[in-house]
Every structure is written in structure tokens, then in C-alpha cells.
Amino acid sequence: MKSPLAHSLMNRVQGWFSHAHQTATDSQEKVCDLPETTRQLLAEQLAELPVPVPYVEALQTACGQAIADWQEGAGTTNVLVIMTEPVVPLPAILCHALDHSPLDTVNIHYPLADYDRPAEPLIMSTRFYQALEPLIGEMETSDGSRENAGATRADGCQRRQVIVVPALEECFLRSIHGWQTIEDLQTHIVENPAFFWIIGCSSWAWAFLDRVCHISAYLEQVYPLPAMTEEELEQWLSPLVKEAIVAGAPDATRTQADAGNRESYWKALTRLSEGHSTIAAQLWLQSLGIQEKNWPQEAEASRSPDDLALCLRKPVLPTLPELTQLDRYLLHSLLIHSALTQEQLTVSLGESATQVRSRVQILRRDGMVMHQQGHLTLAPAHFPRLRSELSTNNFLTGKVP
Amino acid sequence: MINPSSFWQITARLAQLQKDSPSFQDVFAEITTPRLMRGLLSVLLAYGLTWVINRFTNWLAEKVPRRFRLAIKQSVPFLKGMILVSTISYLVQLFINLSQTDLLALTGTIAVALGFAFKDYVSSIIAGVVTLFEGPFRMGDRVRVRDHYGEVVDYGLRGMRLLTPDDNTVTIPHNIVWTEPISSANSGQLEAQVVTSFYFEHTVDVEAVVQILYQAAYSSRYTQLQLPVVVVMDEHPWGTQFKLKSYPIDARDEFPYKTDLIRRTKKACNQAQLAYPTMSGYVAMDHASEPTSNFRMP
Numbered sequence: 001m002k003s004p005l006a007h008s009l010m011n012r013v014q015g016w017f018s019h020a021h022q023t024a025t026d027s028q029e030k031v032c033d034l035p036e037t038t039r040q041l042l043a044e045q046l047a048e049l050p051v052p053v054p055y056v057e058a059l060q061t062a063c064g065q066a067i068a069d070w071q072e073g074a075g076t077t078n079v080l081v082i083m084t085e086p087v088v089p090l091p092a093i094l095c096h097a098l099d100h101s102p103l104d105t106v107n108i109h110y111p112l113a114d115y116d117r118p119a120e121p122l123i124m125s126t127r128f129y130q131a132l133e134p135l136i137g138e139m140e141t142s143d144g145s146r147e148n149a150g151a152t153r154a155d156g157c158q159r160r161q162v163i164v165v166p167a168l169e170e171c172f173l174r175s176i177h178g179w180q181t182i183e184d185l186q187t188h189i190v191e192n193p194a195f196f197w198i199i200g201c202s203s204w205a206w207a208f209l210d211r212v213c214h215i216s217a218y219l220e221q222v223y224p225l226p227a228m229t230e231e232e233l234e235q236w237l238s239p240l241v242k243e244a245i246v247a248g249a250p251d252a253t254r255t256q257a258d259a260g261n262r263e264s265y266w267k268a269l270t271r272l273s274e275g276h277s278t279i280a281a282q283l284w285l286q287s288l289g290i291q292e293k294n295w296p297q298e299a300e301a302s303r304s305p306d307d308l309a310l311c312l313r314k315p316v317l318p319t320l321p322e323l324t325q326l327d328r329y330l331l332h333s334l335l336i337h338s339a340l341t342q343e344q345l346t347v348s349l350g351e352s353a354t355q356v357r358s359r360v361q362i363l364r365r366d367g368m369v370m371h372q373q374g375h376l377t378l379a380p381a382h383f384p385r386l387r388s389e390l391s392t393n394n395f396l397t398g399k400v401p
Numbered sequence: 402m403i404n405p406s407s408f409w410q411i412t413a414r415l416a417q418l419q420k421d422s423p424s425f426q427d428v429f430a431e432i433t434t435p436r437l438m439r440g441l442l443s444v445l446l447a448y449g450l451t452w453v454i455n456r457f458t459n460w461l462a463e464k465v466p467r468r469f470r471l472a473i474k475q476s477v478p479f480l481k482g483m484i485l486v487s488t489i490s491y492l493v494q495l496f497i498n499l500s501q502t503d504l505l506a507l508t509g510t511i512a513v514a515l516g517f518a519f520k521d522y523v524s525s526i527i528a529g530v531v532t533l534f535e536g537p538f539r540m541g542d543r544v545r546v547r548d549h550y551g552e553v554v555d556y557g558l559r560g561m562r563l564l565t566p567d568d569n570t571v572t573i574p575h576n577i578v579w580t581e582p583i584s585s586a587n588s589g590q591l592e593a594q595v596v597t598s599f600y601f602e603h604t605v606d607v608e609a610v611v612q613i614l615y616q617a618a619y620s621s622r623y624t625q626l627q628l629p630v631v632v633v634m635d636e637h638p639w640g641t642q643f644k645l646k647s648y649p650i651d652a653r654d655e656f657p658y659k660t661d662l663i664r665r666t667k668k669a670c671n672q673a674q675l676a677y678p679t680m681s682g683y684v685a686m687d688h689a690s691e692p693t694s695n696f697r698m699p
Contacts, residue, residue, distance in 0.1 A: 073516045122672070161585040211626040212619040283497050329622045350661055392466030394591050394650045396626045 028093050031293035031313055038308060039285065045240050051096045054232045055277070057226060059097035062223045063198055063336045066104060070196050071159045074148040077196040077221045081168075081191050083400055084225035084239065086202035087380035088276050091166035093225075094200045098164060106162045106196070111135040117170055119343040121177040128171060128181040135163065136192060162196045168336045169205035179213055185216040201400030204335045211396065218287045227275025230266040236277065241310050262312075269315045271318050282381035288317040320385050322365040326351070326359055331368070331378065331386060332395050339375040408530070421639050430496050447488035455555070456478045456578040462541070467591055467651055474540035475589075478533050478556040485558065519659055521576060525559045529575035536589075543586040543593055543652050546573050552653065566656055586652060592625050592654035599643045602676040607634070609673055610643055617666045623658040625650045640678030 003055045034042070059082065066080040086089050086262045098108055118124050165171065165185070172179040189197050199219065201209075206222075216222075230235070269287070271374040273280035288310055323331075326349075334340060340348065346356045360376060363369040368386075370377050378386065391397045430436065455477065462473040493499070499507070515523050533556070536542045542553050543636065549571045551563035560574040587593035601610055611632050618630040628648040634641040645666075649658040670677075 174620045174622075176613060176620055177663055178616075178620060208626065212616075333622065348620075350620075350665055351622075389466065392468050393624065394467050 002184060014304055015149065020087050031289040031311060032292055033094065033286055034290055034310070039288075042240060042285055046285060047277075049236065049240070049281070051093050051275050052228060052236050054228055055099045058226050059094060060101045060103075063098065064103055066198075066221060066223075067162065067186065067196055076105075078193050078195060078200060079219050079221060081199045081201055081206075081219050081222045082225055083201055083203055083206060083222050085383065085400060086169070086204050086335045086398070087275055087278050087383045088202075088225065089278065090200040090202070091249070091273065094198070096162065096167050098198070100103045101154065103162075106160045108162045108164060109135055110164050110166070112165055112171070115170070117173065117344065119173070119341065119347050121173055121175045121180070121347070125180040125184065131186060132185075132188065136188060136195070157330065159187070159194060160198070161194065162313050163199060165199045166199065169336070170199035171342055172205075172209070174333060174336060175350070176210065176401060177346075179209065182209055182215065186213070186215065186391065188351070190218060202335075202338050204400070205337065207396055207398040208336050222290070222401060228270070228277060228280070229275065230263075230270040231245055233270055233273070233275070233277070233280050234266045237281065241288070265312050265314070272315055272317055272384065276380070276383075278380040279383055282379065283315045283317070284312075286381065287313045287316070289313050317385050318367070318381050320382065320389060321363075321368060324359070326355065327363060328390060328395070330359055330363070332390055334369070334376060334378050335386075335390075335398075338379045339372075341374055342376065345376060394399065405487070425487060429699045430498050432496070436495060440492055442651040443488055443491050443495075447484050449486050451481055458669070458675065469540040469555045471539060471589055471591065475554045477531075477540055481556075482530070482533070487524075513570070520557060521574070521620075524576040524579070525574045528579035529558065529560075531573055532578055537583055539589045542589065545584045545586075546581055549573065570595075577697060591651055592628060592648040593655065594646055594648055595658055595662075597647075597659050598661075599645065599666060599670075600640050600678050601670075602678055603636075603641055605641060607641070607676050610670070610675060612661055613666060613669045613673065613675075616670065617662050618645055621647075621661050621665070622657065622662075623649040623651075623661060 010374075033039075062082070063080060063376070069076045070078055082090065095110070095276055097177060110130050111134075112128075117129065118127055123339070171181045173186065189195075197219075257370065265287075269280055273283055290308055290310055329349060329351075330345065333345060337348065342353075342357060342360060345360070346353045349356060360369060365373060367379055368382050370379050387397055451670070458473055458477050458480075462470045465473060497503075497507070532538075538553060540553050540556055543551065544553060549563055549565065551565035551571065552571075553561055554570070555562035560572045561578070563571045563573060565571060586603045599610070599614065614632045615630060618624055619626065624630070625648040629648045633644045633646065635644070645662060646663075649655060
């Protein structure tokens with residue numbers, strides 16, 4: 001196991017070399033950044049990319065197996081937690097995988113589909129209960145009492161209700177009374193063995209909840225979302241641009257060298273992104289460039305990426321901007337909850353709204369924080385370096401098992 | 402204290418040595434301009450180096466991740482000590498021609514002279530060197546010496562400097578540390594336990610208070626979640642005292658942390674309508690914020 005100092009130093013040294021290499025390559029071939037319109041177009045296309053197939057297949061297999069075990073044996077656990085890093089959009093992946101799964105022997109329910117976490121912790125518990133209770137209440141009424149349900153469903157064919165909580169981190173807020181919902185959920189899960197629960201959770205939220213309400217004691221079966229391989233990432237991202245050569249090979253040997261360069265490019269991208277789709281997607285977009293000789297005229301700058309001769313530069317992790325203490329606390333809070341509204345962030349930090357708003361504004365300008373559909377999230381490309389930064393600054397960080 | 406009989410023995414021995422030793426001129430090297438310049442330069446260089454090391458390590462300690470801050474700060478006294486020893490050795494070698502007998506005579510003379518004239522100063526220096534190796538506290542620790550509490554921000558030849566929560570710098574001679582008890586809150590660690598007291602009526606719902614206090618600590622952004630949070634209680638004639646013991650991520654955040662805990666706990670207690678002790682009379686508070694017996698019962 002690497003010490004935090006060694007990890008931090010390695011990151012820094014890698015950063016220097018990556019920069020040095022990119023500068024050398026850029027100066028050899030004079031590779032420029034993409035025109036803004038093209039970059040924007042590609043970013044939109046990236047957002048519309050289908051959920052990566054390896055994720056879907058892995059989740060379908062894991063859920064199918066866990067449900068089959070639960071249906072067969074009376075002693076097995078009735079919950080499966082899918083865990084990944086906070087910058088991976090697990091709710092979308094999980095819902096897509098289950099919606100397209102061949103699980104036809106079970107009824108899948110999403111009781112929290114319309115649940116919107118309020119910023120006031122005391123209301124949160126009531127809203128959560130309102131969202132969850134009708135489903136459980138209805139099932140109990142139709143199938144008999146809770147105790148009865150547990151006993152009579154010893155035979156597998158009766159066990160067919162699956163409840164999905166796509167993002168556990170959206171069910172609590174770090175504040176006094178803020179995780180009452182999680183404690184209620186733990187009780188529901190333990191007291192209703194007749195229902196199978198599939199819960200998505202980020203490793204950071206898990207680490208926090210384990211400290212404050214010992215969640216791992218109740219939700220014991222954890223499945224880490226597997227990392228994507230370099231071939232899988234290439235297969236997922238490459239269709240976005242018709243042809244992009246890898247910058248760095250001299251013209252005379254381009255054909256032979258390109259295959260090798262391409263392989264090392266995808267290897268580097270997978271290593272830096274740790275196989276996480278969203279991090280890889282952002283790094284890939286940042287690494288796209290265009291050779292100066294192929295730079296489009298002003299009128300052509302808005303052409304589709306397919307019409308431009310794009311090239312791939314060596315991927316690098318973006319450097320973190322100068323962070324204040326409040327920034328670190330703010331980003332740590334964002335990572336625990338994956339996504340927060342500004343109001344929720346203020347409650348979670350226990351800081352004045354004005355202070356939080358101004359820091360968020362600065363972090364958004366620096367590209368650290370993104371604002372999507374009313375929620376603030378961390379820019380995925382910054383995640384690896386930020387995790388190391390927070391860890392060496394004595395913060396509690398998550399770790400996917 | 403020097404024993405009077407020992408003193409006379411040393412003086413007699415020195416007199417004997419002076420008889421046997423070479424003249425004053427032979428002991429001290431000839432003072433020439435280049436030698437004087439070299440001496441002056443070495444003093445200036447030592448001063449400059451000390452200044453640079455002080456500035457650089459302080460700058461570096463604030464730039465690196467918190468985990469490495471204390472280790473970097475701790476190197477300052479050692480580096481300063483090395484510079485001091487090297488400079489003094491160089492100056493002695495530059496200006497004094499020492500034989501074995503001269504060395505003995507000189508050491509004795511200096512010891513006696515310093516013993517009388519700069520007793521406290523020498524005592525502080527020696528105490529500083531011993532403290533450095535004994536390590537009852539380190540640079541960056543939060544310590545209490547007598548009535549002074551603060552972060553150790555400098556460790557000099559004669560004393561150390563504390564930066565108090567009120568932003569005052571207090572210089573404490575090392576010889577005080579030599580004789581007085583010194584309490585270090587974090588002993589070289591980044592975290593230091595913070596104890597926050599809360600007071601309620603005897604009839605208060607204890608379970609509700611304990612629950613709120615635990616949650617206040619766990620939900621504070623400053624809390625080091627990897628260390629335990631504990632609530633302990635104590636009974637007083639005027640009410641029940643709850644002590645919340647927890648650790649901030651960085652000991653430097655001690656006071657903002659305490660404020661954060663109190664602010665959010667009070668808000669939650671007000672929402673839950675938990676009763677504080679009611680005292681109709683005057684209450685004198687001591688330094689630990691605990692009411693003394695100087696009050697009238699409600």
C-alpha cells in the first residue's frame with residue numbers, strides 16, 4: 001500500500017512529466033486546442049452517449065445472481081449495494097441495466113423516482129417516509145402481515161418484489177437529523193426480508209454513513225462496479241469522431257507508429273481515469289486537438305468534428321486550482337453527496353449562504369464544479385487529483401472495495 | 402548553584418593553568434582585516450541562512466498538505482541548531498589558537514563567567530537543547546504553559562513563541578518549560594481533542610440531548626470522523642452538564658469547530674424545545690465556563 005506522501009509525490013511528478021511530454025509533442029506538431037464550437041458539440045455528443053455496455057452487463061449479472069440467491073435461500077441477505085466513485089452516474093446506469101434486464105420473475109419498483117431531497121432535515125425524513133411507505137404498506141396489506149410475509153415466503157416463488165434505491169447519497173444530508181432516513185431505511189430492510197433491495201451508493205457516502213450509522217452492519221452485500229478496460233473505453237468513445245490520429249509520430253512512419261501510439265494512448269487514458277467512464281470521457285475530450293496546419297478557417301470553425309482532421313494528444317489529469325480551506329470542505333461535502341443544490345450545500349457546510357455562493361462561483365469558473373439541472377457536481381476529470389489532495393489533508397475519503 | 406569550595410578550587414586551578422599556559426597573544430590569533438571580514442561574513446551568512454530557513458519552512462509548511470505540516474515545522478529548530486553550532490565552531494577556529502590546555506582553561510573561564518553573568522540566559526539555552534531532544538512538545542503543537550495557550554510558531558535559541566487564539570505572540574523562555582508543567586493538546590498529531598460543554602435543566606430529555614450532540618459532531622464539516630466522538634455527563638446543583646468530546650480534522654480549527662458545534666446544537670435544541678438551566682441570580686463563570694458556587698438557586 002502506498003503512503004499518502006508517496007502517492008501525492010507520484011501524482012505531482014506524473015503531472016510534471018505529462019505536461020512536459022504534451023508540450024514537447026505540441027511543439028513538434030503544433031497541435032492546438034479544438035475550436036470552441038467543435039468542443040461544445042463533442043461535449044453534447046458525449047452526454048448523449050449510451051450507457052457503457054460492460055457496466056450494464058456486469059450489473060445485470062450481479063443483480064440476477066443476488067436475486068436468484070435470495071429467492072432460493074431463506075438465510076441469504078435481501079440487499080445488494082452497488083458501489084462506485086461519486087463522479088460515476090450510477091443511478092442512470094443502474095436504472096438502465098435493470099430496465100433492460102432479463103429478470104422476468106420479479107417486479108421492480110422505483111419508489112424514490114420522484115423523491116426530491118429537501119434542504120430542511122426535519123422534513124426530509126417525512127418526505128422519504130411518504131415516498132417509501134405506500135409501496136411497502138400496499139405490499140404488506142395485499143400479502144398479509146409483515147411477520148407473516150417473512151415466514152410464508154420461505155418458498156422462492158413468492159419472493160418477487162424488488163425495490164431499487166438508485167442513489168443512497170440522495171437520501172441523506174450531512175446535518176443534525178440528516179440521516180434519520182438512512183436509519184429508517186435500515187429498519188425497513190431488516191424488517192422486510194420478503195423484499196429485495198438494490199441500492200446504488202458512492203464509496204464516499206458509504207464511508208461517511210459507515211462512521212455515523214454503521215451502515216455496513218445492515219447492508220452487507222456490496223458489489224463494486226467494475227472498471228472499464230482500455231478496449232472497452234476505446235469502443236465506447238471512438239465512434240464519436242470518425243478518425244483521430246495520435247499526435248507524436250513523425251509523418252514518414254505514421255502508419256506503423258500510429259497503431260502503437262494508439263495503444264499507449266488508450267492505456268494512459270484508462271490508467272488516469274482508473275477505468276471510470278465519466279473521467280475517461282472528460283480526459284478524452286481534453287486530449288483532442290487539431291494540428292495547426294489543419295486549423296479551420298473562421299467560416300469553417302463550426303464544422304462537425306468528422307469534417308476536421310483531429311488528433312489525440314497524450315491525456316493528462318488537469319491541475320487543481322489553488323484551493324482555500326473552505327473550498328476543500330465544500331468539495332468534500334459535494335463528494336459525499338455526489339450532487340447538491342446550493343441550498344443543501346449551505347446546510348451541509350453550516351456556513352453562510354453568501355460565503356458558499358461566492359466560493360461556488362469561483363470553483364465553477366475554475367472548472368472544478370459543474371452546475372447541472374439545479375445541482376452542483378464535481379467535474380469528473382478533477383476527481384483523481386482531488387481525492388489525493390483531500391486524503392493528504394486528513395479528510396475522510398471513500399474507497400471502492 | 403556552584404558550591405563555594407568548588408568555585409575556589411576552579412579559580413586556583415585556572416590561576417595555575419594561566420601560569421603554565423602561553424601568553425594571551427598566543428591564545429588568540431592575530432586579528433587581521435581578512436580574518437575579521439571572514440568572521441563577519443560567517444555571522445551574516447548564519448543570520449541570513451537562519452532567516453531563509455525560517456521563512457522557507459514556514460512557507461512550505463503552509464503549502465504542503467496538512468499531514469506533512471508538523472513534520473516540516475519540526476525541522477526548524479534542528480536546522481537552526483546546526484547553523485549555530487557550525488558558525489560558532491568556525492569562529493572559534495578562526496580567532497583562537499587552541500591547545501588542549503588552552504581549551505580547558507578557556508572552557509573553565511567561560512563557564513564561570515557565564516555562570517555568573519548570564520545564568521538565566523545559559524539556563525534557557527541548555528533547557529532549549531534538552532527540550533528539543535526530550536520532545537515534550539513540537540513545533541506546530543498547541544500547548545499551555547502557565548496561563549498562556551497557543552500554537553508553537555517559533556523555537557529560538559532562548560525561548561519559544563506561542564501564537565494565541567487572540568493573535569498575540571507570547572515568548573516563553575525555555576527555562577520556564579524546564580521547571581513548569583507543559584500541556585500539549587496534540588503532541589505532534591494533526592488532531593487535538595476539543596471538549597465542548599453544554600448545560601441543560603435536570604429534567605431534560607437526556608436521550609434527545611445525547612442524540613443531538615452526537616449528530617452535531619458527526620455532521621460538522623470540521624470533525625475528523627476517523628476518531629471517536631464521546632458524550633459524557635456530569636451533575637451540578639444548577640443543572641446537568643454534557644461534555645461533547647471530539648476531534649477536528651486540524652487542531653488549528655479548534656475555535657471555529659467549537660463555535661460550529663455550539664451554533665448548530667443550540668439551533669437543534671431550540672427546535673426540540675430542550676430546556677436550559679434557569680438561574681434567577683447572578684452567576685460567576687470561571688475560566689472553564691463552569692458556573693461556580695457564587696450564585697443563588699432559582
